[in-house]
Amino acid sequence: MDISFKQVNYTYQPNTPFEHHALRNLSFTISSGSFVAIVGHTGSGKSTLIQHLNGLLRPTGGEVSIGPYQLMPGKKVKDIKVLREKVGVVFQYPEHQLFDETVKKDIAFGPKNFGVDYEEIEKRIPPILDAVQLPEELLERSPFDLSGGQMRRVAIAGVLAMDPSVLVLDEPTAGLDPRGQKEMMDMFYQLHNAKGLTTILVTHSMEDALQYADHVIIMDHGTKYMEGTPEDLFVQKDKLQAVQLDLPEIIQFLRKIEDKFQVSLPYEGQTISELGIQLKEHLKGDVTDE
Amino acid sequence: MSNSLIIGQYVPSDSFIHRLDPRTKITMIFLFVIFVFFANSAASYAWLTAFAVGIALATKIKIPFILRGLTPVWFLIIFTFILHLIVTKDGDILFQxxxxxxxxxxxxxxxxISFRFFLLILVTSLLTLTTTPIEITDAIESLLDPLKKIRFPVHELALMMSISLRFIPTLMQETEKISKAQASRGVDFKTGPVKDRIQAIVPLLVPLFVSAFKRAEDLAMAMEARGYQGGEGRTKLRELKIEKRDIFSFIIFGLVIIVLFLLRV
Amino acid sequence: MKKECIEFRNVSFRYSEEGPWVLKNVSFRIPADEGVAIIGHNGSGKSTIAKLINGLLFADEGEVVVLGTPVTEETIWEVRKKVGMVFQNPDNQFVGTTVRDDVAFGLENRGVDRSQMITAIDNSLRAVGMIDYMLHEPHRLSGGQKQRVAIASVLAISPQIIILDEATAMLDPKGRKEIMHTVNEVKDQQGLSLLTITHDLNEITQADRVIVMSKGEVWLEATPREVFAREKELQEIGLDIPFVAKLANELGKVDVPISQQPLNHEELLEELWTYHSNK
Known part of the structure; x- marks a missing residue:
C-alpha cells in the first residue's frame, strides 16, 4: 500500500496551557514495498507520526492516506479495523503488551479480533513461529515464563499473525544484546523481502538505517528535516550534526581515511572485510588516487 | 495525553496564591467550606462569590480555563438544582x-444550594490549580504531625502519597501505550456492547499490573540501594514556612468572614 | 600500593533453591584505582554481580568483600554508604517528584541536615549538568536526563565506588553518549572507582580491565585490547566488538600489520599511516 502524508499537523491538547505541536506541515510519500527508516531524536515527532499510520491518531490538519484509507481532521474512518489489520505496528518493548494465558492464545489474539477464523489462524501460526525463531513447544507455555528476548518474539509473532501488508517497527531492538539485535533486524529484513511488505522502521541506529533501508526520513521538531536514500543522506555530515545525528561509523571512518591519506574512498555498501581489502590496496603506497 | 487530564491539574505561575504556604491554603479552604453554610442572604452569597472570584483572579490563571475545568461537575450542580426544585414545597406555586x-x-x-455547591467546587479546584500535589502532601504530613504521638504512620502515609504522585504520570503513559498497542491488535475500547467492552479491559489490565509490579520491585530495590530504612532519623529537604503573606491572608480571610456575618439575615 | 576495592571469592548464587545457578564459582578482584567493565550477554549473570556488591542480594556460597568489609546483613548499610548504584530503567529509580527531591532522597535517608543537603544537591547537579532542571518533574525529562539525575543522586552521597548496572541500555545514542561522558568526567574529578556493567562493547574502551561473563562464569579477564582481539569467540557468546576492532581484525587477515589492537579511529588511522609510509 502506498502511504502519503500531505501537510499533516498534529497538536496535543489544543487550546490549553499544555498545547504541544508534535507534527508540523509534514509531507512525504512511501511507495508500496519499500523499506523506510525514520530517524530523529526523542521528541522529534517519530512516535506521533507512526500512530497516524494505523489511525490511532487522526491529523489535526492535512491528510494522511494509507492505500485506500484516508485520515482527515474531524472525520471518522469507517473501517478503522480493516486499516489496523493491514498495518501491523510493533511498538517499543512490545513484550509489555502480552497478557494471555498461553503463547498461542496471545499470538492468536490479533487475528481473532479481526474476525479471522480459527482454522486460518492455526494455519498461520507455524510459519510465523518459524520466522521469529521460536520452538513450537512454547505454544502452550505462559508468555510470562519466557526470557525477555523470547517474550519479544512472541509479541512480534502476534503482530505478524494479523498478516499485515505494512509493518511498522518502533525501535524493535531496544534493550537486546548485540546478537539479539542483529538476529532481530535480519529477521525483519527477511520478512520484508519474503512477504513483499512495506516496512517502516523507527530507529536511532544510523547503522541499521544504512544497512536495511532504501529510503530514510529524518525528523526534527515535528517536521521533515531531510529525506532521501541512505547513501545520499549519510554523507552530509554538517547537516546531520546540526540535528545532533552522527554519520554511520563506517562512513565517519572513510571520511577520516580520505582526509588523512588524500585518497577517494566513497561508501558504496562495502562490508567491513571488503573495506579491509580496499584499504590494503589503497594504502599500500603504490596505488594513487583513482 | 488525554484532554480530560486538565481538570484541577496544577498550572505553574508565580502568583500570590501560588506562593502561599499550602497549609494556609488547605486551612482556609477547610474554613471556607464551613462558612459557606452560614450564607443565607443574597448579599452574603454575593459577598462570598466576590471573594472566590477575587481569589480566582489573583491566581493569574485564565477564568475560562478554570471554568472549563469544572465541566464534569456542572451536571451535578444542575442535578442539585432540579432536585431541590422538585422536593421543596415552600412558598407559592409558580408553574407546573x-x-x-x-x-x-x-x-x-x-x-x-447549587450555588453553594458551585462555590465549594470552585474554591477547591483553586487549591489544586495553584498547589503542586507534593505541596499538598507536605501540608497534610505537617498538619497531621500531632497524630504521630498515637503511632499513626504519618511519614509512611506521606511517602506513599508522594510516590503515587510521582508515578501517576508514568502509569498514565503506560496505560496509553498499552491501550494503543492492543487497539493496534484490533481491540475496540470505545464501541460495541458493554460485555465486549468489559472484556476489552483484560488485555489492558494484565500488562498494566505486570508492569506495575515490576516497577514496584525495581523501585523498592533502588530505594534500598539509596539507603532508605524508614522514617527514623530522616531529615527533610522540603520545608514549609509561614511567611508574612500567609499571616496577611489569614487577616483578610478573617475580615471576609466578619463581613459575611454582617450580611446574614 | 594497590588497595582492594571489591573482591569476589568463589561466589555462587541462585534465586531459589533448586533453581539454576546464576553465578557459578565467580572470583575476581578489583583494585581501588582501576576502572573495570563487566560485560556479558543478557542473562549472563552480570547484573546479579552488581546486586551482590551492595547487598541487595547475598551470595549462597563464597564471599563478597567491599572495601575490606564482607557484605552481610549487618554490614549492608555501611557498604551502601560507599557504593552508589545507577540501574537500568530510568523511570523505576526516580523516587522524587522533582529532580531536586530525587537527589535529596539519599541524603534525607542518611539524616544529612538541610543546609548541607542544599549544597550537596547543588554540587552534584552541577557536576552532571542538570542544575537548570532542578524543579523539573521526571515525566518531563528524557531518559538520558533522568539517568544523569540518578548519577547526581549517587554523587550527592559521596560514595567511593559507582556501579552502572546497564545504565545506558534503555537510552538513545545521544543519551548514551551524555551518560558515558558525564560518568567519566565525574569519575576523574572525584577520584571514584567505576564499575560498568554493560553489553555494549563501545562502553568498555575506557576501562582498564574487562571481565567477560558467560553463562554465570567468568569467561575472560583482560584488557579491552585483548578482548577485542577475540572477535569470533565473543560473537559466539552473544557479544559484538566495535567497528574499529572489527576492521583492524579484517586488516590483520589480509596481512596488513597491526602492531596493537586499536581502541578508536585515531589509533587505527595511526596504524594505517605506519603501513602507508613503510611501503
Missing part, C-alpha cells in the same frame, strides 16, 4: 412542569 408543581421556595432553595 409535567404536572410537578414548582414552588417559589424551591427555586430559591435550588439556586442557593
Amino acid at each position: 412542569i409535567f404536572s410537578f408543581p414548582v414552588y417559589s421556595g424551591g427555586v430559591i432553595q435550588g439556586i442557593a
Whole structure:
C-alpha cells in the first residue's frame, strides 16, 4: 500500500496551557514495498507520526492516506479495523503488551479480533513461529515464563499473525544484546523481502538505517528535516550534526581515511572485510588516487 | 495525553496564591467550606462569590480555563438544582412542569444550594490549580504531625502519597501505550456492547499490573540501594514556612468572614 | 600500593533453591584505582554481580568483600554508604517528584541536615549538568536526563565506588553518549572507582580491565585490547566488538600489520599511516 502524508499537523491538547505541536506541515510519500527508516531524536515527532499510520491518531490538519484509507481532521474512518489489520505496528518493548494465558492464545489474539477464523489462524501460526525463531513447544507455555528476548518474539509473532501488508517497527531492538539485535533486524529484513511488505522502521541506529533501508526520513521538531536514500543522506555530515545525528561509523571512518591519506574512498555498501581489502590496496603506497 | 487530564491539574505561575504556604491554603479552604453554610442572604452569597472570584483572579490563571475545568461537575450542580426544585414545597406555586408543581421556595432553595455547591467546587479546584500535589502532601504530613504521638504512620502515609504522585504520570503513559498497542491488535475500547467492552479491559489490565509490579520491585530495590530504612532519623529537604503573606491572608480571610456575618439575615 | 576495592571469592548464587545457578564459582578482584567493565550477554549473570556488591542480594556460597568489609546483613548499610548504584530503567529509580527531591532522597535517608543537603544537591547537579532542571518533574525529562539525575543522586552521597548496572541500555545514542561522558568526567574529578556493567562493547574502551561473563562464569579477564582481539569467540557468546576492532581484525587477515589492537579511529588511522609510509 502506498502511504502519503500531505501537510499533516498534529497538536496535543489544543487550546490549553499544555498545547504541544508534535507534527508540523509534514509531507512525504512511501511507495508500496519499500523499506523506510525514520530517524530523529526523542521528541522529534517519530512516535506521533507512526500512530497516524494505523489511525490511532487522526491529523489535526492535512491528510494522511494509507492505500485506500484516508485520515482527515474531524472525520471518522469507517473501517478503522480493516486499516489496523493491514498495518501491523510493533511498538517499543512490545513484550509489555502480552497478557494471555498461553503463547498461542496471545499470538492468536490479533487475528481473532479481526474476525479471522480459527482454522486460518492455526494455519498461520507455524510459519510465523518459524520466522521469529521460536520452538513450537512454547505454544502452550505462559508468555510470562519466557526470557525477555523470547517474550519479544512472541509479541512480534502476534503482530505478524494479523498478516499485515505494512509493518511498522518502533525501535524493535531496544534493550537486546548485540546478537539479539542483529538476529532481530535480519529477521525483519527477511520478512520484508519474503512477504513483499512495506516496512517502516523507527530507529536511532544510523547503522541499521544504512544497512536495511532504501529510503530514510529524518525528523526534527515535528517536521521533515531531510529525506532521501541512505547513501545520499549519510554523507552530509554538517547537516546531520546540526540535528545532533552522527554519520554511520563506517562512513565517519572513510571520511577520516580520505582526509588523512588524500585518497577517494566513497561508501558504496562495502562490508567491513571488503573495506579491509580496499584499504590494503589503497594504502599500500603504490596505488594513487583513482 | 488525554484532554480530560486538565481538570484541577496544577498550572505553574508565580502568583500570590501560588506562593502561599499550602497549609494556609488547605486551612482556609477547610474554613471556607464551613462558612459557606452560614450564607443565607443574597448579599452574603454575593459577598462570598466576590471573594472566590477575587481569589480566582489573583491566581493569574485564565477564568475560562478554570471554568472549563469544572465541566464534569456542572451536571451535578444542575442535578442539585432540579432536585431541590422538585422536593421543596415552600412558598407559592409558580408553574407546573409535567404536572410537578414548582414552588417559589424551591427555586430559591435550588439556586442557593447549587450555588453553594458551585462555590465549594470552585474554591477547591483553586487549591489544586495553584498547589503542586507534593505541596499538598507536605501540608497534610505537617498538619497531621500531632497524630504521630498515637503511632499513626504519618511519614509512611506521606511517602506513599508522594510516590503515587510521582508515578501517576508514568502509569498514565503506560496505560496509553498499552491501550494503543492492543487497539493496534484490533481491540475496540470505545464501541460495541458493554460485555465486549468489559472484556476489552483484560488485555489492558494484565500488562498494566505486570508492569506495575515490576516497577514496584525495581523501585523498592533502588530505594534500598539509596539507603532508605524508614522514617527514623530522616531529615527533610522540603520545608514549609509561614511567611508574612500567609499571616496577611489569614487577616483578610478573617475580615471576609466578619463581613459575611454582617450580611446574614 | 594497590588497595582492594571489591573482591569476589568463589561466589555462587541462585534465586531459589533448586533453581539454576546464576553465578557459578565467580572470583575476581578489583583494585581501588582501576576502572573495570563487566560485560556479558543478557542473562549472563552480570547484573546479579552488581546486586551482590551492595547487598541487595547475598551470595549462597563464597564471599563478597567491599572495601575490606564482607557484605552481610549487618554490614549492608555501611557498604551502601560507599557504593552508589545507577540501574537500568530510568523511570523505576526516580523516587522524587522533582529532580531536586530525587537527589535529596539519599541524603534525607542518611539524616544529612538541610543546609548541607542544599549544597550537596547543588554540587552534584552541577557536576552532571542538570542544575537548570532542578524543579523539573521526571515525566518531563528524557531518559538520558533522568539517568544523569540518578548519577547526581549517587554523587550527592559521596560514595567511593559507582556501579552502572546497564545504565545506558534503555537510552538513545545521544543519551548514551551524555551518560558515558558525564560518568567519566565525574569519575576523574572525584577520584571514584567505576564499575560498568554493560553489553555494549563501545562502553568498555575506557576501562582498564574487562571481565567477560558467560553463562554465570567468568569467561575472560583482560584488557579491552585483548578482548577485542577475540572477535569470533565473543560473537559466539552473544557479544559484538566495535567497528574499529572489527576492521583492524579484517586488516590483520589480509596481512596488513597491526602492531596493537586499536581502541578508536585515531589509533587505527595511526596504524594505517605506519603501513602507508613503510611501503
